[in-house]
Amino acid sequence: MAASRLSLPLLLVLAVAGRAAAQDYDFFYFVLQWPGSYCDTKKSCCYPKSGKPAADFGIHGLWPNRDDGSYPQNCNPDAAFNPSKVSDLLSSLRAKWPTLACPSNDGTTFWSHEWEKHGTCAADVFDEHGYFQAALRLRDQLGVLAALTSAGVNPDGGYYTLAQIKNAIREGTGFEPYVECNRDEAGNSQLYQLYFCVNAAGDSFIECPVLPNSKKCGNRIEFPVF
Template identity: 40%
Template sequence: MAPIKTIPTAFIVFLGLCSQALAAKDFDYYSLVVMWPPSYCYQTKAGCCLPTTGKPAKDFFITGLQTYDSTTGAAVTKCKKSNFYISELSDLTDELNAYWSTIKCPSSNAHRYWKNSWKTYGVCSGLSQHDYFKTALELRSKLNLLSIFTSNGIVPSGENFYKVEHIKKVIEENLGVTVGIQCSKNLWDEWQLYQLHICFNKDASKIISCPQLKSYTCGDEVTFGLFNYDMLSPAPETIRMYTGEGSAVIGHKFILGKDVESSFLKL
């Protein structure tokens, strides 16, 4: 029988390092995902609730700063294991509560969403936990999307519909790039603007057209709902009323137009 040869320890270590290098993930652009909060509220009868951290900003919320590979179009996730420490975000907490909040019922805070984003995408960014969230907040602020929309006649309202092509044109003219527009259906089977996917280069220094745009289904026109703090309640009562003036929102009661004298139907 031939003698059994022992594999040198150094060679085993070398193979291990090569294996890790081959398995290592990398990304080459970010996708900042922002959500229009009323669209979340209008999607289900569950409505939305005031966060335990207080009133969020009446603006687009961050829902993620995601890491992507432009060659494959796939998200680059969970590159390594890293704990999440809420204490590292102490100087960012107020801004995170305002712009990276949760309005899901029952009322809660967004800590678990921050943790999930860090452990899924942040660990692939090459940034510290603090800098990852600081970068997301800075990118959202620089975009100033709500101001761009309102200055171009896309105003939050319970009654107006806006052409998706017009929204795309406004974004392209003001940001100079193409972004992903994601829509959803509200309780009345109307298309509404839900989320925007806006891309940045690897060091987050420059906005870019998204290299790989997912195909999202939208109607030709969408609503851009009014954000009212009264709609954030522990147990919103979703009511459809008929008036003569078109749509509006009173508290957490949704009003859609026909005859103000008519009775209303509880969904």
């Protein structure tokens, strides 16, 4: 009996330790992408089979990251993306997490990559459905495009400073993103992706503990039309 009573606390300790070990990250990067900048490059783009997406920021991903700048990836090869598990979210995914890669496709390849590389590393918090649902909710919560346009930063091919973009988003959303730029065919720096940070539970925005190592912006940043 004594041995039996001792085994339960031990099992609880092992269970907690196993859960802690499973969470091999400290926060998430939540990354939004401007479709006009994805398309306005030498590589160009292809619209998804469902048609041209709306002129709004789409989701690139929700990526577990560590405070030291490293990140886990491809954490469960057995957890392949299953579209049937997100069947109720597909219309929202097409609208808010569209694919612009060529050749045109229905988005399944993109979503599969994001879930299998990144989402499986947050299995202690999300199953497949929960992962995509959380990203959709986070995007809606921010309202980035409205924050920019309210401050006069419009996707009309005009040029803005990095400070104008950051200040507009911080004023409108409460959080300042890391801004990543790419280059158009003429070599102009253009607003490409925005990195926000989310707590390890995947439900609240936080100030970023570490900034990503990605392409920086020039002094004049184009906000291209889409």
